[in-house]
Amino acid sequence: MSVRSLFARADEVLAQRYPFVLPVLGYDTKAVEPAIDAQTMTIHHDRHHAAYVTNLNKALDALPDLHQYTLGELLMGMRKWPTAAQAAIRNNGGGHANHALYWGLLAPGSTSSTAPSGQLGEMVARDFTTVEACKAALKAAGLAQFGSGWAWLVKTATSRLVVRGLPNQDSPLLEGELPIVGLDVWEHAYYLKYQNRRADYLDAVLARINWDVASAQLKR
């Protein structure tokens, strides 16, 4: 697996074309402790995220017609691709894009979470009244997600902020919605430290959201 010396920035990963590469975390694996322990961070990034990249490349090895498209184009254009490619793009392409955003959304070090600012701050106030209400909606979506999936804060086609739960590695981009915050609720994201206590994991991660990264998603 090639690893480009690239901070895990969602927009740069969405601009990648085949062969896709795993971005580096950009911070120490301990940097988000105690919310995320180093072992979970290492396994999650080095094995799970890496596997999505490897398997996306394997699937596209035999589909040279798709090599001209960026990851973002592959996700947003799902209905145009051969049936044989759709599951791999949805699952592994989605996994690659989703995790790239997730790493950036975790605020490393002793710095605490920022607050939504600028346009995102205005949209949160308009659509949720308070940041706490937005976080509560994300937590509820994460708890309600049956099995593996993600809780998402998205910007819809009509420029509203909405919280959704999506299964597996489905990206909001599949439906033309812009991901702003994504919380991984697959067991691989929390089970070593939290076991079945998904609520505690969600509380811990929601307290470490780097809203500057979330705000930057709107500028894409």
Ligand SMILES: [Fe+2]
């Ligand atoms: Fe994950």
